[in-house]
Amino acid sequence: MTAELTLPADALANQDLANNAQLRYIASQAADSRINVELETEGMTLNIGPQHPATHGTLRIVAKLDGEQVIEAQPIMGYMHRGYEKLTEVRTYPQVTTLINRIDWVGSFANEVPFILAAEELMDVEAPPRAQWIRTALFEMGRIANIMLFLGDMAVQLGGITAVFYAFRDREFVLNQIESATGGRFHPNFNRIGGIKDDLPAGWIEETKSAMVKVREFCDEMEDLVVGNEIFQSRCRGVGVIPAELAKEYGLSGANLRGSGVDWDLRRDEPSPLAWSEIDWKVWTHPDGDSFSRYWVRLQETREASLMVEKLLDNLPAGPIMAKVPRIIKVPEGESYVQTENPLGAMGYYVVSKGELTPFRVKIRTASFSNMSITPWLLEGVYVPDIATILASLYFILGDIDR
Amino acid sequence: MSTDTTEHTETNDEVEIVETDTVREALATAFADHLGDGCIESHITPGSDLWIRVDRSSWVDAARFASGPLGMSWLDFVSAIDWMPSPFGREMEAEQDWVVHGRDERQPAEQVTGYAGGDTRFQMLLRVYSIDEHIGVTIKADLPDDDLSIDTLLPVFAGANWHEREIWEMFGITLTGHPDLRALYLPSGFEGNPMRKDYPLVARRVKPWPGIVDVEAMPAADEPAADEPAADDTTDADDTTDADDTTDAGASA
Numbered sequence: 001m002t003a004e005l006t007l008p009a010d011a012l013a014n015q016d017l018a019n020n021a022q023l024r025y026i027a028s029q030a031a032d033s034r035i036n037v038e039l040e041t042e043g044m045t046l047n048i049g050p051q052h053p054a055t056h057g058t059l060r061i062v063a064k065l066d067g068e069q070v071i072e073a074q075p076i077m078g079y080m081h082r083g084y085e086k087l088t089e090v091r092t093y094p095q096v097t098t099l100i101n102r103i104d105w106v107g108s109f110a111n112e113v114p115f116i117l118a119a120e121e122l123m124d125v126e127a128p129p130r131a132q133w134i135r136t137a138l139f140e141m142g143r144i145a146n147i148m149l150f151l152g153d154m155a156v157q158l159g160g161i162t163a164v165f166y167a168f169r170d171r172e173f174v175l176n177q178i179e180s181a182t183g184g185r186f187h188p189n190f191n192r193i194g195g196i197k198d199d200l201p202a203g204w205i206e207e208t209k210s211a212m213v214k215v216r217e218f219c220d221e222m223e224d225l226v227v228g229n230e231i232f233q234s235r236c237r238g239v240g241v242i243p244a245e246l247a248k249e250y251g252l253s254g255a256n257l258r259g260s261g262v263d264w265d266l267r268r269d270e271p272s273p274l275a276w277s278e279i280d281w282k283v284w285t286h287p288d289g290d291s292f293s294r295y296w297v298r299l300q301e302t303r304e305a306s307l308m309v310e311k312l313l314d315n316l317p318a319g320p321i322m323a324k325v326p327r328i329i330k331v332p333e334g335e336s337y338v339q340t341e342n343p344l345g346a347m348g349y350y351v352v353s354k355g356e357l358t359p360f361r362v363k364i365r366t367a368s369f370s371n372m373s374i375t376p377w378l379l380e381g382v383y384v385p386d387i388a389t390i391l392a393s394l395y396f397i398l399g400d401i402d403r
Numbered sequence: 404m405s406t407d408t409t410e411h412t413e414t415n416d417e418v419e420i421v422e423t424d425t426v427r428e429a430l431a432t433a434f435a436d437h438l439g440d441g442c443i444e445s446h447i448t449p450g451s452d453l454w455i456r457v458d459r460s461s462w463v464d465a466a467r468f469a470s471g472p473l474g475m476s477w478l479d480f481v482s483a484i485d486w487m488p489s490p491f492g493r494e495m496e497a498e499q500d501w502v503v504h505g506r507d508e509r510q511p512a513e514q515v516t517g518y519a520g521g522d523t524r525f526q527m528l529l530r531v532y533s534i535d536e537h538i539g540v541t542i543k544a545d546l547p548d549d550d551l552s553i554d555t556l557l558p559v560f561a562g563a564n565w566h567e568r569e570i571w572e573m574f575g576i577t578l579t580g581h582p583d584l585r586a587l588y589l590p591s592g593f594e595g596n597p598m599r600k601d602y603p604l605v606a607r608r609v610k611p612w613p614g615i616v617d618v619e620a621m622p623a624a625d626e627p628a629a630d631e632p633a634a635d636d637t638t639d640a641d642d643t644t645d646a647d648d649t650t651d652a653g654a655s656a
Binding site for chain 1: 448450451452454470476477478479480482484485488489515517518528530534537539541560561562564565566573586587588589590597598604
């Protein structure tokens with residue numbers, strides 16, 4: 001290998017943008033690589049995956065190594081490509097929610113919402129307030145169920161197995177509530193154009209509030225067990241630093257962007273028929289941009305989401321849950337793009353309708369796809385154990401990449 | 404066009420909608436001023452969204468203008484659309500359906516393009532967003548039918564890499580200047596471009612359409628017919644159930 005590890009091409013183009021932490025980090029590793037040259041390490045190719053615990057699904061990463069350092073890493077996707085964009089063209093609008101449930105399967109409720117909103121926008125239909133509030137509450141519960149998995153899983157990928165058991169234990173309370181309201185733990189398929197399928201079952205609100213208390217207890221536990229852990233900190237701090245400007249250029253979103261100090265949340269910043277603007281809540285950011293900050297932001301978001309659910313349920317308006325819509329849904333001609341802040345980041349549906357029963361074209365913009373597209377840049381120059389840290393901290397669901 | 408739609412909006416929201424509309428109109432004017440003849444058409448959905456259609460040669464320039472001076476530096480997505488009316492679509496039928504119902508010889512519909520118009524079959528889509536101003540724009544560019552290629556956006560957005568690889572494999576559009584055009588999702592050696600409208604969805608061709616709920620008899624109505632295969636009171640009125648039975652027989656054969 002060459003004596004100095006050159007900066008990746010993208011980094012050179014944005015050199016003035018890259019913040020100091022990233023440059024310092026790469027420079028320190030370049031210094032190490034000089035030692036490697038003296039030792040004459042042989043280059044090798046490490047194949048990570050497709051089946052690997054650090055990948056939520058089947059992602060394969062081909063990493064060219066020099067000693068313990070990654071020279072080049074290429075993610076190889078497509079093991080889970082199901083062609084949803086093509087399939088939506090032969091499904092009626094109500095049938096599409098069944099498919100898109102399975103994009104990000106851990107927070108599926110949130111997947112349905114932007115598509116339904118896009119269709120409602122084209123049809124000029126608005127769901128009644130009660131439906132919007134219930135949607136918002138379930139959306140946030142989907143976020144909790146999704147990110148709780150991450151909070152435990154990130155620790156397990158760094159070798160701390162305990163946290164994941166707590167995560168699965170406490171996540172069950174949330175999933176039970178989602179199930180008792182929608183009928184599905186993972187694939188609720190609960191949204192309809194013009195509202196939601198059913199009203200909430202009796203006693204559900206109280207049960208959910210007590211589940212939310214358990215979520216916050218879990219967050220406190222993680223704060224002690226994981227965030228406060230010295231090994232966790234030393235494995236995560238300064239690892240996988242993403243400069244904010246570069247993050248925007250790659251289209252990163254969600255906690256990956258807020259972890260780089262960008263104060264942007266679609267729930268707050270975009271007008272939405274959902275009830276986010278009706279309650280008080282806070283957008284969490286962290287300036288560091290490393291793996292630790294991404295974990296920390298997600299942890300705060302989970303706690304915030306549990307408080308949001310309580311506020312939503314406290315102020316739930318009465319009234320109908322479905323607007324008047326025709327029995328056979330034909331969406332008028334037009335194009336609309338609706339994006340929401342999903343658990344994994346910004347998810348959007350670009351729906352083109354020609355006034356028929358099926359959409360003409362649906363472009364599904366998923367968060368993980370863009371979040372992962374930065375990995376070739378991010379993994380260049382890191383050590384092999386840091387691959388797991390960085391991939392885990394970016395938090396992707398394979399279905400959300402491959403669609 | 405845009406003023407026209409504004410007049411139709413409800414009166415109680417009018418103040419707000421007119422305000423956001425001016426922002427988007429100013430953006431559309433900025434694009435037109437900067438690109439000159441390169442900016443062909445724009446469309447505004449008041450209070451919601453903006454579409455700009457640019458010439459193919461102004462594609463990268465438009466992206467650079469949006470990401471730089473206009474501050475829309477967040478890359479949402481790059482994609483493409485095939486405006487050809489599908490020869491299959493929902494009407495895509497399995498061959499066994501043709502045996503029963505006769506083949507539906509419908510003439511392909513006329514090609515209609517969406518907002519901000521279009522002249523050709525393939526159109527590129529670029530969506531960028533300004534995190535500071537909370538406003539986004541969809542930029543479109545027509546591709547001539549005989550030369551499906553366009554310049555890559557990589558010099559402007561490093562993140563366009565995977566999006567453009569997906570466009571290349573799904574639509575067969577060449578991204579000139581892209582250093583790494585290889586399949587993103589599909590296995591190597593895959594033939595065809597699946598997202599083109601004339602690419603048949605094979606799963607649809609081999610199975611009858613399951614989704615025509617409003618035409619299909621409900622399962623409960625089907626069951627007695629299945630119990631008595633040789634229904635003696637088959638009259639002309641039962642034509643539909645008869646046809647269904649034949650289809651089932653064809654499927655199981």
